[in-house]
Amino acid sequence: MKLFTACDPVYLKLHAPALVASAANAGNNLHLHVINVGGEEIDFLHYLSDKWFEMTSASFSFSGDPQFIEAGDSKFKNWPDSQRTVYACERFVKIVDIMEHDSQEDYLIIDTDCLVMSHIEKPGEDQVGLFLREPLPQTQGWENQGTRVAAGVVYYSHEAINFAKKVRQRIKQGPLAWFLDQVALNETYQSELSNYRYHYFDEKFMDWEFIEGTTIWTGKGPRKYDNPTYLTKKNHFDRMMR
Numbered sequence: 001m002k003l004f005t006a007c008d009p010v011y012l013k014l015h016a017p018a019l020v021a022s023a024a025n026a027g028n029n030l031h032l033h034v035i036n037v038g039g040e041e042i043d044f045l046h047y048l049s050d051k052w053f054e055m056t057s058a059s060f061s062f063s064g065d066p067q068f069i070e071a072g073d074s075k076f077k078n079w080p081d082s083q084r085t086v087y088a089c090e091r092f093v094k095i096v097d098i099m100e101h102d103s104q105e106d107y108l109i110i111d112t113d114c115l116v117m118s119h120i121e122k123p124g125e126d127q128v129g130l131f132l133r134e135p136l137p138q139t140q141g142w143e144n145q146g147t148r149v150a151a152g153v154v155y156y157s158h159e160a161i162n163f164a165k166k167v168r169q170r171i172k173q174g175p176l177a178w179f180l181d182q183v184a185l186n187e188t189y190q191s192e193l194s195n196y197r198y199h200y201f202d203e204k205f206m207d208w209e210f211i212e213g214t215t216i217w218t219g220k221g222p223r224k225y226d227n228p229t230y231l232t233k234k235n236h237f238d239r240m241m242r
Contacts, residue, residue: 003031004030006091019114029060035064132189133149149182
């Protein structure tokens with residue numbers, strides 16, 4: 001099984017080094033995809049790769065899309081948060097291409113700003129893994145549907161590529177509004193409930209309160225910039241990549 005994430009050049013510099021170090025330290029395979037990649041980013045990815053193989057025998061690979069989004073792109077003018085929505089959704093779009101290229105591999109899709117705190121094993125014979133939760137209180141409509149699934153950890157076995165394709169297709173339908181990736185995951189889950197074996201992640205696997213013993217710490221919102229527990233651990237991993 002490989003871990004998979006996608007990010008833009010800003011997150012590549014800010015968060016990928018700690019993620020890479022934490023995944024290497026945990027002995028997990030990782031594939032990192034970069035949006036709007038250029039020569040500087042390619043050089044940095046090679047640097048991360050060199051550091052990775054000093055730390056572990058697990059596999060590290062990367063890919064990139066050049067000029068994915070051009071400055072002033074007109075399609076983003078009609079929706080607030082539309083560009084960051086595209087960035088957030090891209091991992092669930094790109095993963096289909098990755099799975100088609102590597103057709104026998106299983107993937108755990110994660111956030112670039114998360115930290116892998118311990119080795120992650122494939123979840124048995126289940127084909128799709130989701131983190132279901134209660135929707136945010138006092139929400140309705142789009143936000144209510146979007147907060148029923150946490151997008152910070154999603155598992156696709158190689159047998160679930162059609163599930164991944166349905167998520168991608170729902171994302172492409174839009175609209176480019178925040179929570180689109182989570183709405184796509186939730187709607188696909190509801191429509192495909194009887195067609196796959198599901199694994200359900202919980203707060204013992206991933207949390208945003210940074211509790212000792214959790215497998216993944218994910219930096220939700222401002223916590224990744226101001227939570228001392230998260231920052232201490234992130235700085236620890238950052239130093240491993242210098």
